[in-house]
Amino acid sequence: MNPLALDLNEQLSKSNPEIADMLSDLGKLMYYPKGILSQSAEAKATKYNATIGMATYSNKKMYADTLNNVFGELEPDEIFPYSPPQGIEPLRDLWQEKMLKENPDLNKTDMTRPIITNALTHGLSLVGDMFVNSGDTILLPTHNWGNYKLVYSTRHSAVFETYDIFDENGNYTTDALVNTLANYNKDKVVLILNYPNNPTGYTPTKDQVNQIVTAIKDLAERGTNVIALVDDAYYGLFYEDVYTQSLFTALTNLQLKNLLPIRLDGATKEFFAWGLRVGFITFGVNDETAKSVLEAKVKGMIRSNISSGPMPSQNAVKYVLEHNETFDQEIQHNIDTLQARYEVTKDVVYDEKYKPYWQPYEFNSGYFMAVQVKGVDPETLRTHLIENYSIGIIALNKTDIRIAFSCVEKEDIPHVFDSIAKAIAELQN
Ligand SMILES: Cc1ncc(COP(=O)(O)O)c(C=O)c1O
Secondary structure, eight states: HHHHHHHHHHHHHOOHHHHHHOOHHHHOOOOOOSHHHHEEEEEEOOOOEESSSSSSSSSOOOOOHHHHHHGGGGOOOGTSSSOOOTTOHHHHHHHHHHHHHHHOOOOOOGGGEEEEEEHHHHHHHHHHHHHTTOOOEEEEESSSTTTTTTIIIIIIIEEEEEEOOOOOOSOOHHHHHHHHHHHHSSEEEEEESSSOOTTTTOOOOOOHHHHHHHHHHHHHHOOOOOOOOEOOOOTBBBBBSOOOOOOHHHTTTTTTTTTEEEEEEEHHHTTTTTTTTTTEEEEOOOOOOHOOOOHHHHHHHHHHHTOOOOOHHHHHHHHHHHSHHHHHHHHHHHHHHHHHHHHHHHHHHHHGGGGTTTTOOOOOOEEEEEEEESSOHHHHHHHHHHHOOOOOOEEOOOEEEEEEEGGGGGHHHHHHHHHHHHHHHHHHH
16 A cells, blocks of 8 residues: 555544544545645745646746637537536547547547547546456556556556666667567556656657557567557647657557557647646547447446536537637647747757756657756755745656746746756755
């Protein structure tokens, strides 16, 4: 059991032993992680808060005006009634059209219509309910989003196995994944594939995608049942020549019976609409029976947890997909803003003068980048930066920190990294 859960249980046993006894097994296992959210809360008052998974200007969130103005446009019937558990049908179709447009290699017949979720975390949890048993293996990169642990390990008692996606020089590599899959000998695996990656901001190139897909194909052909969960939270935020279709497309096109590609994506990051809670779950299958059974089961899962998603948010996303001329330009403007910040970040972090302080992990997309710091403890550095430099960063583990360039103005980026270098130098001495 996680030490934080143990501590909560102990506190409750002392104050209210009866309630402690009433907790289910899951209730006993649950805790609130000391992860990104609590580190973000501690950085709230900093001048440069590079902790959060949103995109901001120095004085406001980065959003699209069309989406901000949409709520005045909706009819009462688009706000107040219940949505069906699977979400409103026109939005499902519009999102499917969007997917097909952005993924020219994907065939409409090889996928289910996207089912609407209460954003991506809900989709992750639905996948857990549908496919993950106690003891199942979840295979994912060492650099991964912390919440997967709560969703799959705490809620479903899955076992996590990780592989590195960077070599000792910080360059992306598929070697460890390929080796891990080549040596995998159980009959079932859940792969989490998240690119652009949180926390490192890396998306594979076309060649690297081919290596990943071939390794997965070989494993499935050897007989392992492979559930390939493609977490496309940051889809579309690409700043270099990378594979810009979803890995879901490449995997779906393999057409293997024992490989089930599942795509999770949504408005959260793609439309700069974190609080709307609109996401989608799509299965890469072409058999009509499988399609309708999977849809019925997901509908039952939704009916039995949130019952149905929020109607105003779904209609807001539907509206911008239907009135997309200005909206698309607004989103592109935001992506361009992030791209400009990415470029400055890249210039700064690879500067020779910072070599004594950190080694960057290769990055080319998304909101974040991460560096391995030299000779300091990331947690000590994090608090030192808040207290002395009014800078918020995330301490990821014993060696790495994450910086959200999505939350730092382009002009401020050199100052932020220079301050991080100064702070490291101070702590090294
Ligand atoms: C990799 C990744 N997946 C999923 C999510 C969750 O997205 P949502 O807010 O839509 O639940 C996040 C959010 O930070 C994320 O970084």
